[in-house]
Amino acid sequence: MSRTNQSSVSEFLLLGLSRQPQQQQLLFVLFLSMYLATVLGNVLILLAISTDSRLHTPMYFFLSNLSFVDVSFSSAAVLKMLDNYIVGSQTISFSGCLTQLYFLIVFVSMDNFLLAVMAYDRFVAVCHPLHYTTKMTPQLCVLFVAGSWVTANLHALLHTLLMARLSFCADNTIPQFFCDVNILKLSCSDTHLNDMMILVVAGLVMIAPFICILISYLLVAGAVLRVPSTKGKWKAFSTCGSHLAVVSLYYGTIIAVYFTPSSTHSAEADTAGTVLYTVVTPMLNPFIYSLRNKDLKGALRMVIGRKKIPTR
Template sequence: MRGANRSSVSEFLLLGLSTQPQQQQLLFVLFLSMYLATVLGNLLIILAISADSCLHTPMYFFLSNLSFVDVCFSSTAVPKMLINHILGNESISFFGCLTQLYLLIVFAYMDNFLLAVMAYDRFVAVCHPLHYTTKMTHQLSALLVCGSWVIANLHALLHTLLMARLSFCADKTISHFFCDVVPLLKLSCSDTYINDMMILTVAGLLMIVPFICILISYILITGEVLKVPSTKGKWKAFSTCGSHLVVVSLFYGTIIAVYFNPSSSHSPETDTPATLLYTVVTPMLNPFIYSLRNKDLKRALRKVIGRKRFYA
């Protein structure tokens, strides 16, 4: 690597969410509460699925993986923001920033892939119910999840290595609460053409293809459900997919708002609320969305919570 490509900064400054002390105190309490709710809610989902043998099916296997990813996703960005607030220190090392970037890309794309896999699972369950156990085997489920992890890590490695080759000169202030691709590219005094092209091509392709798979799955599901003669039967079929659709809408809506707008429209005022949604709010809401109308999951959660109370 040529010396010109090496960064001249050893750390960056994360401005966080607000520079006003009164707002900082309120935001600290708010995001600490949301983070704890995210961790507790998702861990309860994982524990409930693991403890109940009736939930050892592909659908709940994917859901437990999604809960694990959501915990990791929030834990990559939120604790650092909270620690910086407590210590009154806005800095993050260059290596720490790239590590955070890598992990955020991995978990964001794992969310993306898992939502697509879950949509396919629902398609098989609704459109081919008699062949569900033969089509959605445990081996296929494990292969889909493992393949998602491999692709997500390779993709994150690509963007992290491309970011590491850039030069960062005088300005080291990131107008964000974590190290994200777009704010870092704005700070670089190198040519970011390759990075931009990789975001538009590889990143865009890996985001759009799963989204198209989800759309196709639900178009086919809708066509199959409309063939059901009774209204009750239609509602029952749609209800199995409702929670997943809500999560898909939240995730892709915020991702598109942040990363697929023209670069000139990117600003902390518009990007920060959207990134807060998919890094903090969505992972917190997912356990509630999936358990709200799922009788089997609610039953398993009551067993887990009741058992904890008994031993307490």
Template sequence: MRGSNQTSVSEFFLLGLSRQPQQQQLLFLIFLIMYLATVLGNLLIILAIGTDSRLHSPMYFFLSNLSFVDVCFSSTTIPKVLADHVLGSQAISFSGCLTQMYFLFLFVDMDNFLLAVMAYDRYVAICHPLHYTTKMTQQLCVLLVAGSWVVASLNVLLHTLLMARLSFCGDNTIPHFFCDVTPLLKLSCSDTHLNELMILTEGAVIMIAPFVCILISYIHITCAVLRVSSARGRWKAFSTCGSHLAVVCLFYGTIIAVYFNPSSAHSPERDTAATVLYTVVTPMLNPFIYSLRNRDLKGALRKVVHRKILFF
């Protein structure tokens, strides 16, 4: 524990991704393009699903919610990075840091829950197709999404309150481009054992339980598909899940690389690269992954884009 007689910290300094001016210019341009692509791509998905009556089904309802969460997810970090570059400031207040951390992990949890809900939807559609409409009712879909918001909010509120009780003194430099929980705990001059315990127990359960549900769903889906006699039928069933599986692998792969590795395996460069993947790249790629493999969604997107071009 560090000395408690040091001056209390009221703000932090985010070091960002690079200290080299030329690299900063390039990274600013890359982040700006990626953020615009994320917002535009996900908003187009939401608009296409909302305006096309053929897409008013549980699968697309969950996908539109995932797109909304991805826009919010990216908006918690990238605008701050871009603004810091333009203003030449790297400071963030203590309350601002906690607020950013709260919303960042709220949307991480929501991504986590929505991917599990979408896996369950695919399980019902493939393993119990005759009962799909009676099982996946509108009321159940709304309840699943609303319940995800409630559980995610309570989980993140717990960790934010635990972080707010800590004292920070002396070093206030965060070697990151956003307020992440691990660097903040390292900067604290208070006892962080309770925070770490809750991350390893309650926090881990929140992340692992949906992942286990996804695995179980896809084990049942795989068994059901392998029982299909027609090769075309098997391919069609697997293709409906391919986009979701790609997003699941990308999301959980980067999360595991950052938060579920031994401390000896961590390095600032490796952690930063992995966090860029799940906070910036994954939300940007989701619309492309889902739309490229979905004929109905591609048709709806073409209609939306064509309508906008004619409007202008």
């Protein structure tokens, strides 16, 4: 029996974080402040890297792409919620929900790929320092990023098209402030194919980069332990510290929300976890990467102070 391609639900209701007017006003100010901080911090990182020739290296090339993805990811997740607070409506159209889902999948996938590529970059820098420039060529770096964008868009397109074929004819309330793959629970169609694709394809997109990161840092740890001096060990480890902090924050929140049994946490904990990886993590990344990085802090001071950046 054929199924209709048209959904009987024309819009969804995003329950958000609170339905109390006073709390909504506070949340609007809070999330707007965090979003502006995210945009400002990551744009400053992009400006610093683009204007300082000392930062035209593979590591900062990947970091600039990560900053762009973080701004885009936060925009895709937060702007609709802020708009809903302004207009006083918590609805999102069916097509708008699918569009938001598409871009969120793209940027989540890009985060995974870029973090994996950056881990590989640190592996080459620590384990093969003499061959770093010959291994991490500009052509290879561009290929890594371009391949990541193509794969992320194909991944998002697959799930969006599979979602568009479903019918939603009952409850239309989403217990989040954005649309994610959990809207499958609201469908009255057979979601077996969607569930299988999420398990196989989305699982691969999440797990494969994570395994690459683990392998890279196991090899880095082995190389660092073989360094005879304590100072040398600390210097080698410091080149990876910022990236490890970002990886731990990003994957820690995602694992807590999506890869733990639902019986072990509440809806409030899920919401807190999604806020962490959609809003807090993109906001903190610029601070984490610039906190102990003298070159990046110097370039940021030049950008903010509008001084001429010295070249070497």
